[in-house]
Amino acid sequence: MMPIKVVIVGAGIVGSSIARVLSMYEDFDVTLVEKEPDVGWGSSKANTAIIHPGHEEEPDVHPLRARLCREGNILWRQWTRELSIPVKWPGELMVFFNEEEEKNAKKYIELAKLNKIPGVRVVYRNELLQMDPSINPSALGAIYAPTAGTISSFEAVIAIVENAVENGVKLLTEAEVRGVKVVDKKVKGVETTKGFIEADIVINAAGLYSDKISHMAGIDSGFVVRPRRGEYFLFDENVRVKPEKLLHTTPTPITKGVYAITTIHGNLMIGPTAEDLPMDAKDETSTSEKGLEYVWKESERLLKELPPRTKIIRTFAGLRPEPPGGHWRIEAYDDPWGFVNAAGIRSPGFTAAPAIAYYVLNLIKDKYGVSLVKKKHWNPYRSDIVRVKDKSLQEIDELIRKNPDYGEIICYCKTVSKAEVIEAIERMKKAGVKTITIDGIKFRTRAGLGMCQGSFCRWRIALLISQYTGVPLYQVVVKKDLYGVGEVKALLKS
Amino acid sequence: MLELNYDSVVIGAGPAGIAAAIRAKELGLKTVLVENRDLLGGIPLQCVHPGFGLHYFREDLTGTEFIYRFFDKMEKLGVEYLLKSHVHSIELVSHNEKIVNVITPQGVMRLNTKTLIYTAGARERHIFEINVVGDRPAGIYTAGEAQTLMDIYGIIPGKEIVIIGSGDVGLIMARRFALEGAKVKAVIELMHYPGGLTRNIVQCLQDYDIPLYLGHVVTRVVGKRRVEKVVVTKVDEKLKPIKGTEFEIPCDTVVLAAGLIPNLDMLEKIGLIIDPYTRGPIVNEFLETNIPGVFVAGNALVVNDLVDYVVEQGELAAEGAYYFVENDGIPTVDWKPIVRGRNIRFIVPHYVSGKRDVVLYARVQQPEKNVIVTIPEVGWKMKQFNVRPAEMIRVKLTKRLLERASSAEKISIEVIPGE
Incomplete structure (x- = not known):
């Protein structure tokens, strides 16, 4: 049997999850195509990193979102274990401060019942402040949803892609799709900046750009995906304010409210805003004074206190894709035959991604009559990089005996060793990442995520990248551009 | 182990x-x-x-x-x-x-x-600590990082440079870039006076025609892949940016020497x-x-x-x-605290015994001319034509001098107007 050639456009959380699920079957030969130098660099990277319980979705308006969010929440518990993705499940509190907000918040108890989300209930001030003393004591109460979790969103995409590649998926980075080739109403492949790739099935998981890909296949020119910007503050690990639960204000029609959470890496994070940008602003990930000030004010309302501004280690913004009416477009088409949309996946898309992947699998099976033969040797597991920071002194000592590079610390703030950086470089090569970037190392090892924001370790990581890839130091890439512009020696010569 | x-x-x-x-x-x-x-x-x-x-x-x-x-x-x-x-x-x-x-x-x-x-x-203050909004592209370095690249590894970080901060580190880096053939477009200083030594203002900026913007702040970095420009805004007396005074400086590199x-x-x-x-x-x-x-x-x-x-x-x-x-x-021993008096931003050390010689390090809050730096409890005075936050004041107090303050509960240092 000749496997069905599948191209998935976009190595974000949706595309990589689909790749992993398809890799379970003999039927497919999957290529995951990504325009950026690395995986998960779009909406999947810069978001609130919440695994939502699913009690905020209206089943009559967004039935697919409601269903796949609930299913995704359950699937993540398995996926995070199999792939050793950092996750914790503290539950979330939607905090209300006045009667109007209370009325609004209680709506979600009804939605929880409709969506069959377990354990959702209202808690009032006394219990609330015991549950999480970091909440502003003027809060009246909150809706508690115990099944909410928080994940390392960029590490999740990396882990899923590593596992998918281990199971036969090919990753092609820095390949921007320029056209979808259709002959006789059948998909034949995609034209990319890295050449033509043949395909029987093309799956569009291009997030913010999924409207463009959809149009390339000749589908519904009215379908547009708008960028919606969210801005955040990230604080140092070493601050007093550390919410135990995932806290947020009551949602408005366009946002789930402003969150205050302790991330999986132990940092306080507050945000986001929700600001609709013009259609052509799909790379507008700049922060703004107005947006950041809004986040600060809302967080002051939500929390008992905020850390001083001197403890801010980073501000950032991410863009979420916003499809018309908030409706996800997940369809397998007759015309062109072989084109599948997993398009316009807005929140709770991260939560739902594993469930979306199975949903897409079933669409393909039903629409295109695929038999689905499970691989005998599919490996569900992927191990994480061994991290010195997570180990006891005794364990670190043993690691160093085996490999002295564990004894050389590159990132002081996050205690990241040379061995971890080298392992990240090797993993990137193995996964098929063509350009080893400093940011790629940061997202895999956490080097540079601390208080100094890389001023002590960036050049040391660049040196290791240069040493292990043969790229001259000044040509090492930070994220999308070079670290330096030339060598002093060369300038002296000229 | x-x-x-x-x-x-x-x-x-x-x-x-x-x-x-x-x-x-x-x-x-x-x-x-x-x-x-x-x-x-x-x-x-x-x-x-x-x-x-x-x-x-x-x-x-x-x-x-x-x-x-x-x-x-x-x-x-x-x-x-x-x-x-x-x-x-x-x-x-x-x-x-x-x-x-x-x-x-x-x-x-x-x-x-x-x-x-x-x-x-x-450690050096980084771009997220100085109230800058905008993009986060390649081309942003701390001064130390840029210096490491240039003088340890022989790599030029960029060609058109804007330096944030006019302390000695910023000034020396401006000259360093100019010497390597880069174009230093500006040094931007938040305060209304320079942060570095006068000799460095002359030898590092004026000698190379590098413009210094006092009372200005970089409010925004623009650039998708690499830095393309910065937005600079004038600040008022209280160091708040003044709306409407923004202007742009095209550059490919921002170097932070912000403390x-x-x-x-x-x-x-x-x-x-x-x-x-x-x-x-x-x-x-x-x-x-x-x-x-x-x-x-x-x-x-x-x-x-x-x-x-x-x-x-x-x-x-x-x-x-x-x-x-x-x-x-x-x-x-009975430690005596050393306290900050008029126009003193800090003083180190914080406690003295009075039983041995001690060196004090202090900085002033504001630049001031024709002043006297004084430690009244020991009767020590030093006339200064000029005091500036950029220049640390170092005072050595001998045990003998300190004995004069043996009955005082504290020792204070202050800057007072000279006559």
Whole structure:
């Protein structure tokens, strides 16, 4: 049997999850195509990193979102274990401060019942402040949803892609799709900046750009995906304010409210805003004074206190894709035959991604009559990089005996060793990442995520990248551009 | 895990740590110097400009020349040191027993020590600490990072440079870039006066026609892949950006020289008390912190403008450690606080005994002309034509002078208008 050639456009959380699920079957030969130098660099990277319980979705308006969010929440518990993705499940509190907000918040108890989300209930001030003393004591109460979790969103995409590649998926980075080739109403492949790739099935998981890909296949020119910007503050690990639960204000029609959470890496994070940008602003990930000030004010309302501004280690913004009416477009088409949309996946898309992947699998099976033969040797597991920071002194000592590079610390703030950086470089090569970037190392090892924001370790990581890839130091890439512009020696010569 | 015993463990092999280790060794303490990097010397290694050692050696040396003189001395004395060694954690056992856990390529070491001299320097403020919004592309460096790239690894970070901060670091980096053929478009300074020494304003900016914008701030960085430009805004008297005064400077590189912050996380975890004005620890005249037997010197203590002071502090901390080891702790005395008077931003140390000579380091709050710096309790006065925050005031008070204040509850330093 000749496997069905599948191209998935976009190595974000949706595309990589689909790749992993398809890799379970003999039927497919999957290529995951990504325009950026690395995986998960779009909406999947810069978001609130919440695994939502699913009690905020209206089943009559967004039935697919409601269903796949609930299913995704359950699937993540398995996926995070199999792939050793950092996750914790503290539950979330939607905090209300006045009667109007209370009325609004209680709506979600009804939605929880409709969506069959377990354990959702209202808690009032006394219990609330015991549950999480970091909440502003003027809060009246909150809706508690115990099944909410928080994940390392960029590490999740990396882990899923590593596992998918281990199971036969090919990753092609820095390949921007320029056209979808259709002959006789059948998909034949995609034209990319890295050449033509043949395909029987093309799956569009291009997030913010999924409207463009959809149009390339000749589908519904009215379908547009708008960028919606969210801005955040990230604080140092070493601050007093550390919410135990995932806290947020009551949602408005366009946002789930402003969150205050302790991330999986132990940092306080507050945000986001929700600001609709013009259609052509799909790379507008700049922060703004107005947006950041809004986040600060809302967080002051939500929390008992905020850390001083001197403890801010980073501000950032991410863009979420916003499809018309908030409706996800997940369809397998007759015309062109072989084109599948997993398009316009807005929140709770991260939560739902594993469930979306199975949903897409079933669409393909039903629409295109695929038999689905499970691989005998599919490996569900992927191990994480061994991290010195997570180990006891005794364990670190043993690691160093085996490999002295564990004894050389590159990132002081996050205690990241040379061995971890080298392992990240090797993993990137193995996964098929063509350009080893400093940011790629940061997202895999956490080097540079601390208080100094890389001023002590960036050049040391660049040196290791240069040493292990043969790229001259000044040509090492930070994220999308070079670290330096030339060598002093060369300038002296000229 | 290897366990070793010391009288003193010195953390950080920059000028303060090296000076401390040498002095401790001279005094006969069993000492080890612990360094993260694969070479000794710290920041002076990458400083190819002169201005080092004018006080200490009475010579004008480059950073590298300055620090190499200490290497020779270290070798002669046989000072013990560990490279590529990262302090994982510090445990306090009793007033004179500490354990320093160190990760090294040879394994984890547990260093039992009576005293600790912490000389791990400062970190640079980064782009997210100075209220800049906008993009986060390639092309943003701290001054130290840019200097490392240029002068250790021979890499030019960029061609069209905007420097944020007019302290000596910013000024020297401006000249450094100009010398390598880069175009330095501007130095932007938030304050209404320059942050660096006058000689550096002249020799680093004016000699190279580099514009200095005082009372301006970079409010936005623009650039998708690489920095394309910065938006600069004028600030008012209270340093708030004035709407409508924005203008753009095209550039491909932003270099941050926006100040240093003592690097003390490791000690804060074991209860170090910080002075909000220096952002360093509160110390007595031996540079001993609130944690008995833990001494701090150099830029981890207070951000200095001269390496000579850094060395002086390192040596003093070693003398403190010696005194501590000899007496099983610093003997109990009635410490007198030193307090900030008019136009003084900070003063180090924070407590003196009055029983020995002491060196005070202070900075003023505001530039001021024709003033007298005075310590009224001891009747000490110094006429100054000019005081500026950029120039640290160093005052040596002898034991004899301090005896005059023996009945005073505190000692204060202030700047008063001269007649």
